Amino acid sequence: MQLVNPSPSLHNEDLAPATERKWGAFSIFNVWTSDVHSLWGYYLAASLFLLCGSFLNFVIAIGIGSLVIFVLMTLVGNAGVRTGVPFPVLARASFGTFGANAPALIRAVVACFWYGAQTAAAAGALVALLVRSPALLEFHQTSTFLGHSSLTFICFLVVWGAQLMIIQNGMETVRRFQDWAGPAVWIVMLVLAVYLVVKSGTFSFGSEIPQDVLVAATAGAGVTAAPGSFAALAAVAATWITYFAALYLNFCDFSRYATDEKALMKGNLWGLPVNLLAFCLVAGVTTTAAYSVYGEVLIHPEQISAKFDSLFLAILAALTFAVATLGINVVANFVSAAFDFSNVFPSKISFKGGGYIAAIISLILFPWSPWETGAANFVNFIGSTMGPIFGIMMVDYYLIRKAQLNVPDLYQENGEFRFQNGWHLKAFIALGIGIVFSSLLPTFTTILPAWWGTYGWFFGVAIGGAVYYALRMGQAKV
Helix, strand or coil: CCCCCCCCCCCCCCCCCCCCCCECHHHHHHHHHHHHCCHHHHHHHHHHHHHHCCHHHHHHHHHHHHHHHHHHHHHHHHHHHHHCCCHHHHCHHHHCCCCCHHHHHHHHHHHHHHHHHHHHHHHHHHHHHHCCCHHHHHHHHHCEECCEEHHHHHHHHHHHHHHHHHCCCCHHHHHHHHHHHHHHHHHHHHHHHHHHHHHHCCCCCCCCCCHHHHHHHCHHHCCCCCCCCHHHHHHHHHHHHHCCHHHHHHCHHHHCCECCHHHHHHHHHHHHHHHHHHHHHHHHHHHHHHHHHHCCCCCCHHHHHCCCCCHHHHHHHHHHHHHHHHHHHHHHHHHHHHHHHHHHCCCCCCHHHHHHHHHHHHHHHCCCCHHHCCHHHHHHHHHCCHHHHHHHHHHHHHHHCCCCCCHHHHHCCCCCCCCECCECHHHHHHHHHHHHHHHHHHHHCCCCCHHHHHHHHHHHHHHHHHHHHHHHHHHHHC
C-alpha cells in the first residue's frame, strides 16, 4: 500500500504497512509453538492438565479454551492481514493517532516485565544443568554479584545476548528462528515424555497423585476449585484463554506478514487448538510420569531435567527449554515492545531501537528481579487492562467499521483518526469503565464475588467493548 506524505510523527519504515509477505502457514504455526513452549507455558499447561482430573475433562476444558483462543486470534490476525499494520498503528483507529500510545505503552510495560522474567527462567534452566558439576555448584553457592549468584548472572547475560542476536535483521530473522526452533522443541519434548513414561511404566493422567499434594503443587495456576469439578474446569478454560491476553493485542504484528488469510487460518488451526491440546497433553503426561519415577509433583520442567541420571538428556532438556523460552520472549515480548516504543517516537526509534529499549529495561530490572516478588501482581493488574483495550479495538474494527479501514489516514495527523487533537475521548471513557470492572474492583475491593477475578479479562472485553459501541452508536444517532 502506497502512503502519500505520511506524518513523520506517525510513520517510519517499520510501522508502515507490510509490503513483503513471506509468512506462510508453517511460519504462523511456529509463532504459536514459540509462544507456548516455554518454561512458564509448560508450568501452566501441566498444572491445568492435572486440575482437569480426567482425560475427558481435559479435552473439554482445554479444548473449548483452545477453540476460543483460535477464534479470537483469527479475528485480530485477519485485521493484520487486511491492513498490514502492527498493533499500535491499528489502535489509532479507535484510540486516536496519538492516543494509541496509551494502550501501546501499557502493552510495552507488560512486555518489558515478562521479557526479564522469561530471560531469568531460561537462565535458570542453564544453571540447573551447570550445577551438576561440583566446581560450578560451589561457584554458584559462594560467588554473588548484584544480589544474585554470579553463575545466575552470567547465564542471564548469555540468554539476554542471544535474544538480541535473533532480532539483528528484523522480523525475517525472527521467522527463520521460529521455523527452526518450533519443530526442534516439539521433537525433544516428545523424546523426554517417552523416556519418562517408559521409565515409570505407566501412561496416566494424574489420578494417582493425592489431591492435597496436587492442589499445593498447582496453586500458582490460580484455580482454587476442587480438581475435576465444574468450577475447576470453567476456571481452567478461562485461565488458558486469559494466558494469551497480551498476544490478542499484538498478534497483528506477525499476521501482517502472512501471505494471505488462508495461510493465517491454516497456521492458526494447527498452531492453536491442535498444538495447544497436544502440548498440554505432553506436559501433563510427562509430569505424571515424573511423579511415578521421582515421587514428587515436578511442575517446572527444569526440576525434572535436574533429576535425570543421563547427562545427555539433562543437557538436551536444559538447552531445549532455554531455546523455547527465547522463542516466547521474542514473540510475546520483544516484538511487541519494539513496535510499541517505536510508535511513540517513530522518527527517532526504529523497530530495532524499540527492542533494544525493552532489552535494556529488563537488564536494569535484573538486580531487583521484580518477577520474583509482589511486583508480579502489579504487572498482572496492568495486564488486565488489555481486556478492555482488545474489546474496544475489535468492536471498532468489526462492528463500527465493518472491517473497512482507511489505512493511509492512520499515518496522518489531521486525518480521519484525529478525533480530539489525536485522542479519542469515547475510547478512553470505555477503557476507564472497563478497567474498573476488570482490574480495580476485583483487585482492591470485596464488592464483587471472589470468582470474578478469574474472569476479569472477559468482563473487561465485554464491558469495554459494549460501552465503546454504545458511545459511538449514540454519537451516530445525534
